[in-house]
Amino acid sequence: xxxxxxxxxxxxxxxxxxxxxxxxxxILGKVPFFAGLTHGDLEExxxxxxxxxxxxxxxxxxxxxxxTHLFVVADGRIKLMRHSLSGKDVLLDILTSGxxxxxxxNVENDSYPDTAQALTxxxxxxxxxxxxxxxxxxxxxxxxxxxxxxASRLQAANERFEQLSALPVEGRIAxxxxxxxxxxxxxxxxxxxxxxxxxxxxxxxxxxTTPETASRVMSQFQKDGLIQTGRQWVAIIDRDSLKxxxxxxxx
Amino acid sequence: xxxxxxxxxxxxxxxxxxxxxxxxxxILGKVPFFAGLTHGDLEExxxxxxxxxxxxxxxxxxxxxxxTHLFVVADGRIKLMRHSLSGKDVLLDILTSGxxxxxxxNVENDSYPDTAQALTxxxxxxxxxxxxxxxxxxxxxxxxxxxxxxASRLQAANERFEQLSALPVEGRIAxxxxxxxxxxxxxxxxxxxxxxxxxxxxxxxxxxTTPETASRVMSQFQKDGLIQTGRQWVAIIDRDSLKxxxxxxxx
DNA sequence: CGACGAATTGAACCTATTCAAAGGGTGTGG
DNA sequence: CCACACCCTTTGAATAGGTTCAATTCGTCG
Numbered sequence: 400x401x402x403x404x405x406x407x408x409x410x411x412x413x414x415x416x417x418x419x420x421x422x423x424x425x426i427l428g429k430v431p432f433f434a435g436l437t438h439g440d441l442e443e444x445x446x447x448x449x450x451x452x453x454x455x456x457x458x459x460x461x462x463x464x465x466x467t468h469l470f471v472v473a474d475g476r477i478k479l480m481r482h483s484l485s486g487k488d489v490l491l492d493i494l495t496s497g498x499x500x501x502x503x504x505n506v507e508n509d510s511y512p513d514t515a516q517a518l519t520x521x522x523x524x525x526x527x528x529x530x531x532x533x534x535x536x537x538x539x540x541x542x543x544x545x546x547x548x549x550a551s552r553l554q555a556a557n558e559r560f561e562q563l564s565a566l567p568v569e570g571r572i573a574x575x576x577x578x579x580x581x582x583x584x585x586x587x588x589x590x591x592x593x594x595x596x597x598x599x600x601x602x603x604x605x606x607x608t609t610p611e612t613a614s615r616v617m618s619q620f621q622k623d624g625l626i627q628t629g630r631q632w633v634a635i636i637d638r639d640s641l642k643x644x645x646x647x648x649x650x
Numbered sequence: 651x652x653x654x655x656x657x658x659x660x661x662x663x664x665x666x667x668x669x670x671x672x673x674x675x676x677i678l679g680k681v682p683f684f685a686g687l688t689h690g691d692l693e694e695x696x697x698x699x700x701x702x703x704x705x706x707x708x709x710x711x712x713x714x715x716x717x718t719h720l721f722v723v724a725d726g727r728i729k730l731m732r733h734s735l736s737g738k739d740v741l742l743d744i745l746t747s748g749x750x751x752x753x754x755x756n757v758e759n760d761s762y763p764d765t766a767q768a769l770t771x772x773x774x775x776x777x778x779x780x781x782x783x784x785x786x787x788x789x790x791x792x793x794x795x796x797x798x799x800x801a802s803r804l805q806a807a808n809e810r811f812e813q814l815s816a817l818p819v820e821g822r823i824a825x826x827x828x829x830x831x832x833x834x835x836x837x838x839x840x841x842x843x844x845x846x847x848x849x850x851x852x853x854x855x856x857x858x859t860t861p862e863t864a865s866r867v868m869s870q871f872q873k874d875g876l877i878q879t880g881r882q883w884v885a886i887i888d889r890d891s892l893k894x895x896x897x898x899x900x901x
Numbered sequence: 902c903g904a905c906g907a908a909t910t911g912a913a914c915c916t917a918t919t920c921a922a923a924g925g926g927t928g929t930g931g
Numbered sequence: 932c933c934a935c936a937c938c939c940t941t942t943g944a945a946t947a948g949g950t951t952c953a954a955t956t957c958g959t960c961g
Contacts, residue, residue, distance in 0.1 A: 483816035504798045546797045547755045556807035564858035565734035607815035
């Protein structure tokens with residue numbers, strides 16, 4: 400048995416979860432659909448945003464709340480989830496800085512279809528839908544970009560649906576680990592470490608299974624030398640084999 | 651035992667699956683994101699579209715083909731599906747006149763993530779992505795509408811994911827029947843008839859199960875007096891009870 | 902009427918869930 | 932700095948829900 404590391408995750412927070420003005424401008428510039436705007440435009444847009452900090456597990460909004468704002472992750476990790484009536488929670492996505500969530504369209508009496516919850520300490524910027532639509536009208540390039548991102552999220556959702564429908568649990572978990580490592584992976588001495596807190600329950604809620612089954616599968620992956628894992632963390636060791644299990648053929 | 655009807659579906663085709671000029675304009679006017687444009691604008695837009703007829707089971711494009719066009723259903727029904735590597739097909743959606751599919755974004759070297767196949771005799775209008783983007787640039791209201799539709803499709807996809815993840819087969823099928831009857835339902839002497847060919851295999855491919863299980867569940871629904879069904883057709887008899895089974899509570 | 906394809910039904914099998922109990926890392930307070 | 936307590940994780944065994952394969956029935960179209 401090799402020495403197993405204990406707690407390798409090191410999410411480098413800006414300790415203040417209140418963001419400085421400079422940081423806010425920097426974040427907004429990093430948001431894909433604001434990229435390309437001038438510094439002046441960004442400053443004007445910045446004025447329309449408010450910021451708010453959240454502690455881990457704090458909820459930004461609940462599914463069913465009146466949909467009034469669009470949010471941008473400035474720093475930290477946000478979970479997007481749905482609570483099914485059967486009590487089983489479903490985790491749709493984990494968002495990181497630069498990504499948006501909340502409401503896009505200004506339909507009257509609309510409500511959020513999902514719940515947004517902080518996974519880590521987080522700083523979030525928010526803008527009212529009305530103000531956001533003023534931006535959309537003023538900067539046509541922004542609308543196109545938002546459309547593009549939304550379309551690609553739709554594809555990703557269809558992809559997940561297909562997998563849940565056609566792959567066994569092993570394959571779905573293998574696939575999830577690949578996707579998360581593409582998004583959050585950071586190479587270190589353990590392997591390709593997924594830089595976000597990730598428990599068995601989270602894995603289960605993203606792959607449509609139970610924490611127990613997720614644990615069994617991941618334990619097996621570890622025994623087979625595919626991953627290294629512990630409490631709330633996972634690192635990928637043998638990416639190619641995982642891809643094969645995920646049904647993405649590559650060997 | 652009451653007299654069971656044999657073949658109640660009567661999809662009223664425009665027998666010509668080539669559309670007349672008047673019909674084309676009428677269809678384009680019915681497309682949600684072109685609503686509100688002037689007759690002149692529509693005529694100009696109409697010139698950018700080509701039309702094409704398809705027989706049942708004919709494929710409009712295959713998943714993986716180069717994504718070059720956006721399509722609008724003029725008449726008939728289109729299946730959007732994904733072929734998983736395991737050979738199990740997944741049915742994402744059934745589209746009817748006025749709905750669009752294909753490619754929205756003009757990313758280079760993009761390919762269709764799904765396959766589009768005619769479910770009935772169909773007339774489809776198509777436009778190149780480049781031309782479509784010229785329209786998007788010229789008519790800002792169109793972009794916003796496309797964005798709105800795409801966002802609501804994303805919500806629907808997340809909804810399906812949640813259900814597949816949290817509901818047993820019965821609930822998923824009950825739910826599918828509700829959704830399809832909202833979209834295709836037509837009241838007649840049998841009940842609320844779903845006006846689209848729909849076999850057990852289709853139901854299975856939309857709910858992540860097998861044709862055999864779909865058959866068992868639907869047989870039970872029929873015995874319980876919730877639906878009336880036969881070869882390639884379904885009619886809803888007791889909508890409220892179905893909703894209860896679907897977990898949408900209503901009694 | 903005959904034939905093909907769809908739908909039904911049965912029975913064995915299997916994957917994943919459920920419930921329960923034990924093990925282990927992390928962080929807190931003494 | 933160590934020890935304890937909490938919660939996450941692991942593991943086991945029984946069960947259930949769905950799949951699979953195969954055979955039969957039934958509807959629809961030629």
